[in-house]
Amino acid sequence: MVEIPKLTYFLAAAQTNNFRRAAELCSVAQPVLSRQIAALEADLGVELFKRTHKRVHLTEAGREFAVYAQHALEALHQGQQAMTELHEGERGLVRMGCIEGFAFDRLPEIFTRFYQRYPHIRLQICIRGTDELLQLVEQGQLDFVVVGMTFDRGKPPETLMVQEIFRDRLHVLVAPHHPLAQLKGSHILLEQVAREPLFLLSEGFGARRVIERVYEQHGFPVQPVVEVDLIEGLKALIKLGIGVTFLPPSMTRSSLSAELVALPVADLNEEFVFGLVQRRFDVLSSAAKVTMKTFLQDLRPQAS
Template sequence: MQLQQLASFVAVAETAHFTHAAERMRVAQPSLSKQIKALETELGAPLFSRARGNVTLTPAGEALLPLARRMLADADTARREVAELAGLRRGRVRLGATPSLCAGLLAEALARFHADYPGIDLLVEESGSRDLVKDLARGRLDLALIILPLQSNDPSLVTQEILRENLVVASPTEARGRRPYVRIEELRGRPMVMFRRGYDLREATLNACRQAGFEPRFAVEGGEMDAVLRFVEAGLGVAVVPSMVLDGRPGLAGTPLAPPGLRRAIALARRKDVEPTRAAHAFRATLLSYLSEAAEEGSLPQGVELARPPADA
């Protein structure tokens, strides 16, 4: 079994077409078909069904696809790890982060890392924690900044809690009263702007409202972070958001929820079965150093604090 055969197999599986897969692999179609045939002979089972011109995966092909993707991702990581031995002059960090972190603290940490290691490529995937965890497991990311607790305990991941932050009720600045906090029960019947399904904030808001004995009323739902904040600015309703995303938005005010309020933990996650590349180790060190300095200087966003004691991961 060769990596080139696995790459050809994945290309056919993703394009459902031998000609298109050959174009992607930049090989002649007969050569690609020969690689697939050799792989099927090696495994002792057909991987594709070619009935009536349609190319679909057989049960054996469906079983192989996620494994092949992971093996190719690990092989790519190995190549880059060897290249990085020349003093981190080359390499890549594939980082996942939630939208609130992309809009908040992450930019400064990325800028510091890029200044220190200009030859390292930075690839950032913005998504919800559940999707990021899946991408980590599939080998598509090296590190991910996710929200704890995870929806399901994944034994294949190592997580290190690094930050804790408050969730606040965002409303237009001119509509905010002078009250120091708002009770979750007071959101009953108020129009709310709700994130799309799969957002950790959606689940946190729904759970808090249901524990208070009511279902929230949505004025609009389905948005990403920027859209939700803009909808709140326009007066469509209020939203429960992380306090850090209100920095630089003078049109919005955040009112804390009544004690004990709502808080969430932010963690840095990686796969347990794959040692991080040297570039990923360097980014982790840069991120933790930046956060530690910001905490000492008091420049972390309001409502955000360093998780203590820090874990050694």
């Protein structure tokens, strides 16, 4: 007999290709998960995984069954959710994560419209760096996250699914009265920027990694005058007009023109990919799906 826990364990193993990792995600001992998957294979009369020393891989039957298993769990969850919503209306708790740039610059305007449409959906918002947010959503502690990624950090784990929202090129950020701001519209090179005092985010931030790599490629030393772990703190320092930093303009939208100036650098072509990330094969609540759809719709039209 095919039971719900067996489907859950099977999908976790299907997304990780590793029984130990799948057991961790399901909060069960690995032998328990292995026995349940073996029992599922016996129920179905087919081999779902090819087992090697350290990893497992779906067979052709396993890949096909994963589609049906996902649909079955979604249908069950939708039925349960429908009964809840029939009794309570459109409501629920959504746990989402967001990088700081969006949290202070874009989230307030999106939330205002969202709350008017869905007043009974409660949001728990976690503001962290990209790496930590990806870890939290992978562990199932968050329903989805909005993050910025760079190609230097490699692909996200196979357990996660990314919906790209937009891309934004890295710019140098200065105060309006800084000498570089007077060159707006001119052909600015990284060599000119590298002569200025450098303010950077702390180690572990994507923008910091990109700048270190680019400076090293051009033979410039990376010697930040100040390092901070908050974008708002970094922006406050740049407003003083004594140094420069690098950020995508979309993460400083509310501060541009009046307080800060974002300038393209001709020989700096690094892009950030902003995306919405969730667990692959995860079964989200209706409230989480509505929230995700709203954020995608509100962020994508403004990408240009």
